[in-house]
Every structure is written in structure tokens, then in C-alpha cells.
Amino acid sequence: INNFSEIEIKILNKLNEYGKAYIVGGAVRDILLGVKPKDVDFATNLPYETLKTLFNEYNPKETGKPFGVIRIRVNDTDYEIAKFREDNYENKDGLKIIPEEKKVSFIDDIKNDLARRDFTINAMAYNQTEGIVDLYNGQKDIENKMINFVGNAEERIIEDPLRVLRAFRFMSRLNFSLSENTIEAIKKQKSLLNDIPKERITMEFSKLLLGENIKNTLTLMKDTGVLEIIIPEFKATYNFDQCNPHHNLDLFNHIISVVSKVPADLELRYTALLHDIAKPVVQTFDDKGIAHYKTHEIVGADMARDILTRLKLPVKLIDTVAEIIKKHMILYKDITDKKFNKLLSEMGYDNLLRLIEHSIADNESKNDEVVSTENDFYERLQRAVEKQMQVTINDLVINGKDLIELGFTGKEIGQIKKELLDKYLSEEIQNEKEEMLNYVKEKYNK
Ligand code: ATP
Ligand code: MG
Incomplete structure (x- = not known):
């Protein structure tokens, strides 16, 4: 668990200086798996306004949903800091109908924050005073490479x-x-x-x-x-x-x-x-x-x-x-x-x-x-690229104006361009103005 980066520990310390905080969810799982987390999420009892002030130097952005979450970006990694919360599902349609502001209620405890998470492996928290908080046997499931819901599986799907x-x-x-x-x-x-x-x-x-x-x-x-x-x-x-x-x-x-x-x-x-x-x-x-x-x-x-x-x-x-x-x-x-x-x-x-x-x-x-x-x-493929065959009609050195000057009109222009591209791709002529003009003049007696 010493594998969290300096900046992650710094954020954690800062949060714990003013309140209570943990690294939560996928990042704890990834560290236990020995892989580098893509993004690191923090959960804390500190309110949004305090978070904004505390991390002012990092230019925090408020994420749209859920409310009360700030995001900072340091060295190409996103850090999300959210107040502890639990989800309230008021009816079966849950996520679709309940307005976002009403859907989450803030609580001052990590326990319920972990209980709302989907799988045991995603429901662990870490901070330096308490170590790994693992209320649902997430570590055992990681060892067994096993996915289990937190709580009653059917209810969690519903x-x-x-x-x-x-x-x-x-x-x-x-x-x-x-x-x-x-x-x-x-x-x-x-x-x-x-x-x-x-x-x-x-x-x-x-x-x-x-x-x-x-x-x-x-x-x-x-x-x-x-x-x-x-x-x-x-x-x-x-x-x-x-x-x-x-x-x-x-x-x-x-x-x-x-x-x-x-x-x-x-x-x-x-x-x-x-x-x-x-x-x-x-x-x-x-x-x-x-x-x-x-x-x-x-x-x-x-x-x-x-x-x-x-x-x-x-x-x-x-x-x-x-x-x-x-x-x-x-x-x-x-x-x-x-x-x-x-x-x-x-x-x-x-x-x-x-x-x-x-x-x-x-x-x-x-x-x-x-x-x-x-x-x-x-x-x-390599050879074709080296020969610069990645050419489309628009890359031809001959354009519509050149062909009009030679006396072509309307539909003929597109047809001749296609023909020139074809001759080029067959490696019969090169994509050079003189050569293409000569080819056209000769063939069409212009
Ligand atoms: P990844 O590394 O792919 O981002 P992740 O575990 O971080 O994996 P996210 O989708 O980013 O997955 O979600 C972050 C955490 O939020 C999860 O680990 C989980 O604890 C919780 N979570 C996300 N979506 C749900 C959901 N639909 N129901 C319950 N918990 C969820
Ligand atoms: Mg994630």
C-alpha cells in the first residue's frame, strides 16, 4: 500500500489535517493488485467550499454530477475529492427520475460510503491512520480473483x-x-x-x-x-x-x-x-x-x-x-x-x-x-507508405482549375481526376504537375 504516489499521500495528509479522509474505490483495488490506478478518488467529511479553498493552488474544477465533488489534475492524473455520501434510491427507476441534487445525501461516515459501492473489490478505503478499511472482504475476493456484490446481489442490481x-x-x-x-x-x-x-x-x-x-x-x-x-x-x-x-x-x-x-x-x-x-x-x-x-x-x-x-x-x-x-x-x-x-x-x-x-x-x-x-x-503496408501512396483525390497536384484551363468542363473534371489518381496508384505516372498535364493533353488531344 506504500505504492500511492507522493502527491496522493500529500492530498490525503492535507485532508486529514482539516478533517477525515480516505482514498476509496478503484484506486485501493488497483494498488492491491499491484497496478497503477488510472485515477484516484478521495472521500472526506469536508464540505465542498472547504475543499475548494484547500486545493485552490491546483485550480479545482467542480464536476457536474454528483454535486459537491471537486476534481484536480496533477501530472496527467485526475484526482476526485468527494464528500462521504450514500445513494438514496427512492423508486425503482432510480437514476433516471430522481433529480441529481436529491439523489445523494451527505453523511459523516465512510461506512455508508463504502456500502453504496458495487463490488467488494471496489468497496475498500485507505488512509494512513486506519490502514485498509475492508468491511466486505474485498481483499479476500482480490486474492481469489472473484467478483461479489456488496450486500444482496439482486437488490444491488435492482x-x-x-x-x-x-x-x-x-x-x-x-x-x-x-x-x-x-x-x-x-x-x-x-x-x-x-x-x-x-x-x-x-x-x-x-x-x-x-x-x-x-x-x-x-x-x-x-x-x-x-x-x-x-x-x-x-x-x-x-x-x-x-x-x-x-x-x-x-x-x-x-x-x-x-x-x-x-x-x-x-x-x-x-x-x-x-x-x-x-x-x-x-x-x-x-x-x-x-x-x-x-x-x-x-x-x-x-x-x-x-x-x-x-x-x-x-x-x-x-x-x-x-x-x-x-x-x-x-x-x-x-x-x-x-x-x-x-x-x-x-x-x-x-x-x-x-x-x-x-x-x-x-x-x-x-x-x-x-x-x-x-x-x-x-x-x-510499410513499402506503400514509403512510396507515399497514401494519396487521395485531394492530394493530387492537379486541381480543377488546371483542367478547366485545358478546356475540360463539368463532370469531366471529376472523372479525369479519378483517372489520374488511378494511374498514380498503379504507379504508371507520378504525382507531378508536368507529367500529369502531359498525360492528359496527349490522351485527350488538348
Ligand atoms: P476504473 O479503473 O476502470 O476507473 P473504477 O473502479 O475506478 O475503475 P469507476 O467507474 O471509475 O470505476 O467508479 C469509481 C468507484 O465508484 C468504483 O470503484 C465503485 O466503488 C463506485 N461506483 C461507480 N459506479 C458505481 C455504480 N454504478 N454502483 C455502485 N458503485 C459504483
Ligand atoms: Mg475510476
């Missing part, structure tokens, strides 16, 4: 159903398991998730997707019936026999294998999750009884768009995921340098890199290697 996803989030991120009791409560109360605003669901789901234990987590989400509440389209992938010699896994297990093999990048994880989502929709059989999935990339890109829009993810992420899904079979074919240059021009470096990473993970999740191992995509 209070805030988002906690179902938080349980899966910590399972995925920390490589923990959910206790039997937690799993049973989730199975019984999972449908309450339907009433939670999509933004809150998506925030937890995205964090969960980036975890290293993602394969087991998605499997348990399927087995408890939670995954299909978030993405109903997933139901059709469960036990879906791909009836295809390339695959020994059923569709669901193939998908989660790919998800677990791509790097922990949000766009890539969503791409992997949804890349084959259209397979059950487009499946056809030939007369040998082998299944085919023509157009599943195109239909899948549209389905992914719908799903991710429903989840209220940012448009930029949705566009990226849809584009990679649409192209996710391209690298399976032998691909010429010309085609590779074109892909780089169309997608840009980041997304072509993602396409490569996805294809490799997809390939490794199949029976046989369909992507040729001789195809060294990373090197080819």
Missing part, C-alpha cells in the same frame, strides 16, 4: 441494473470470475438492463470489450442472456453451424476468438465482434451441402451500422467499423501492389492497418490458413 455490465467489465479487465451468487442474480434480474439509457450501457460495454479476458466474458454474457439484450442480432450466432470446411468453430465461438485476438483497440474490437454478424441472414447451401455466405461483408457492414447507431457510438467509429467489415474478405485474395496502393488511398494508414490485423486474427480463428502466410502485409 437499485442500478448497469451494475450487471460493470461486473462483466471488471471480469474482462481484471481477468476475474463472477461468483455463483453473482451469476444467479444476473440471470434473474438481467431484463432490467432494458430500462437503462443506451449511453450508459455503451460506455460500460466499450470498456468491457477492451479487456484481456474478453473471450470468457462474452461467453458468460451469452450464457446468462445478457449479450442478446445489448445486441439482439447475436442470438442467431449461438450454436450456428457454419457448415463450411474452413471452420471448426460455431459462429459465436469463431467471433469471440477473433475479438480476443485483435489488439485492444475499440474500432478493431467492434469490427471483430460484428464482422460475421450477417452470416445467419445470408446463408445458402450448394448441392454438396456446403454453406456459402456471399455478400455477408456488405450486409454485415449495414447491420453493424444499425447496431452501433442504436448503441449511440460516435459516427467516426461507426464509419470505420463498417468500412473494415465491408472489406474484411479482401486480403484473402491474392492482392496486387496496385490494389494494395488503392486500399491505402481509400482507407488511410490507420484503417488499412486495422484491416490487416483483423484479417490475421480472423485467419487464426479458422481451421486452415486462408490468408497466405507468405503475404507479408505489414511489410507491404
Whole structure:
């Protein structure tokens, strides 16, 4: 526990000089796990006004919700200092209906502040006089890598159903398991998730997707019936026999294998999750009884768009995921340098890199290697970048004005620009004014 930084101990001392304070929640958990906390939260009996004065030198900001919390930022870390509080859930709709100011009441005790927290591993506090305050066996659960609710699991889910996803989030991120009791409560109360605003669901789901234990987590989400509440389209992938010699896994297990093999990048994880989502929709059989999935990339890109829009993810992420899904079979074919240059021009470096990473993970999740191992995509990408092939129509040295001067009009201008880009990406001409003008003049007799 000596692993808290100097500044954290300094804040703690200062708070304890004027009142009573602890480091609480995720930071205590992370220190016990031996990892550096992302952000450190403090709980204290001091009122907001006092906190503001005490930490004036750090330019404290008031966080919007909950009220009475200040945030300071030192050396790239956020510190939140909040007065002890307990949550009051006045009716079943809890978080949605009760106004924020009425939802929390301040109390002068850490005990209730810890009782309102979700899991035992997140419900510990620390200060230098009392050491670790662990009223719910959080340390034991950390040792056993086990997630348990504080108090009655079902009641805690009813209070805030988002906690179902938080349980899966910590399972995925920390490589923990959910206790039997937690799993049973989730199975019984999972449908309450339907009433939670999509933004809150998506925030937890995205964090969960980036975890290293993602394969087991998605499997348990399927087995408890939670995954299909978030993405109903997933139901059709469960036990879906791909009836295809390339695959020994059923569709669901193939998908989660790919998800677990791509790097922990949000766009890539969503791409992997949804890349084959259209397979059950487009499946056809030939007369040998082998299944085919023509157009599943195109239909899948549209389905992914719908799903991710429903989840209220940012448009930029949705566009990226849809584009990679649409192209996710391209690298399976032998691909010429010309085609590779074109892909780089169309997608840009980041997304072509993602396409490569996805294809490799997809390939490794199949029976046989369909992507040729001789195809060294990373090197080819590097070569294309070095040759400066990351060029789009707007990067051409020739512009509309040049073409008008040569006597072209209207639609012709766009068509010629496209042609020039194509010739450039095929490495037939260079992106140089003289050369491009000569090419156009000669070809069109201008
Ligand atoms: P991370 O390192 O990912 O930020 P964290 O444990 O800090 O993990 P936060 O979502 O930042 O998680 O929440 C901070 C703390 O607040 C938690 O550790 C937990 O004690 C409490 N908490 C947050 N959300 C809830 C909730 N919905 N119900 C109960 N307690 C919660
Ligand atoms: Mg946190």
C-alpha cells in the first residue's frame, strides 16, 4: 500500500489535517493488485467550499454530477475529492427520475460510503491512520480473483441494473470470475438492463470489450442472456453451424476468438465482434451441402451500422467499423501492389492497418490458413507508405482549375481526376504537375 504516489499521500495528509479522509474505490483495488490506478478518488467529511479553498493552488474544477465533488489534475492524473455520501434510491427507476441534487445525501461516515459501492473489490478505503478499511472482504475476493456484490446481489442490481455490465467489465479487465451468487442474480434480474439509457450501457460495454479476458466474458454474457439484450442480432450466432470446411468453430465461438485476438483497440474490437454478424441472414447451401455466405461483408457492414447507431457510438467509429467489415474478405485474395496502393488511398494508414490485423486474427480463428502466410502485409503496408501512396483525390497536384484551363468542363473534371489518381496508384505516372498535364493533353488531344 506504500505504492500511492507522493502527491496522493500529500492530498490525503492535507485532508486529514482539516478533517477525515480516505482514498476509496478503484484506486485501493488497483494498488492491491499491484497496478497503477488510472485515477484516484478521495472521500472526506469536508464540505465542498472547504475543499475548494484547500486545493485552490491546483485550480479545482467542480464536476457536474454528483454535486459537491471537486476534481484536480496533477501530472496527467485526475484526482476526485468527494464528500462521504450514500445513494438514496427512492423508486425503482432510480437514476433516471430522481433529480441529481436529491439523489445523494451527505453523511459523516465512510461506512455508508463504502456500502453504496458495487463490488467488494471496489468497496475498500485507505488512509494512513486506519490502514485498509475492508468491511466486505474485498481483499479476500482480490486474492481469489472473484467478483461479489456488496450486500444482496439482486437488490444491488435492482437499485442500478448497469451494475450487471460493470461486473462483466471488471471480469474482462481484471481477468476475474463472477461468483455463483453473482451469476444467479444476473440471470434473474438481467431484463432490467432494458430500462437503462443506451449511453450508459455503451460506455460500460466499450470498456468491457477492451479487456484481456474478453473471450470468457462474452461467453458468460451469452450464457446468462445478457449479450442478446445489448445486441439482439447475436442470438442467431449461438450454436450456428457454419457448415463450411474452413471452420471448426460455431459462429459465436469463431467471433469471440477473433475479438480476443485483435489488439485492444475499440474500432478493431467492434469490427471483430460484428464482422460475421450477417452470416445467419445470408446463408445458402450448394448441392454438396456446403454453406456459402456471399455478400455477408456488405450486409454485415449495414447491420453493424444499425447496431452501433442504436448503441449511440460516435459516427467516426461507426464509419470505420463498417468500412473494415465491408472489406474484411479482401486480403484473402491474392492482392496486387496496385490494389494494395488503392486500399491505402481509400482507407488511410490507420484503417488499412486495422484491416490487416483483423484479417490475421480472423485467419487464426479458422481451421486452415486462408490468408497466405507468405503475404507479408505489414511489410507491404510499410513499402506503400514509403512510396507515399497514401494519396487521395485531394492530394493530387492537379486541381480543377488546371483542367478547366485545358478546356475540360463539368463532370469531366471529376472523372479525369479519378483517372489520374488511378494511374498514380498503379504507379504508371507520378504525382507531378508536368507529367500529369502531359498525360492528359496527349490522351485527350488538348
Ligand atoms: P476504473 O479503473 O476502470 O476507473 P473504477 O473502479 O475506478 O475503475 P469507476 O467507474 O471509475 O470505476 O467508479 C469509481 C468507484 O465508484 C468504483 O470503484 C465503485 O466503488 C463506485 N461506483 C461507480 N459506479 C458505481 C455504480 N454504478 N454502483 C455502485 N458503485 C459504483
Ligand atoms: Mg475510476
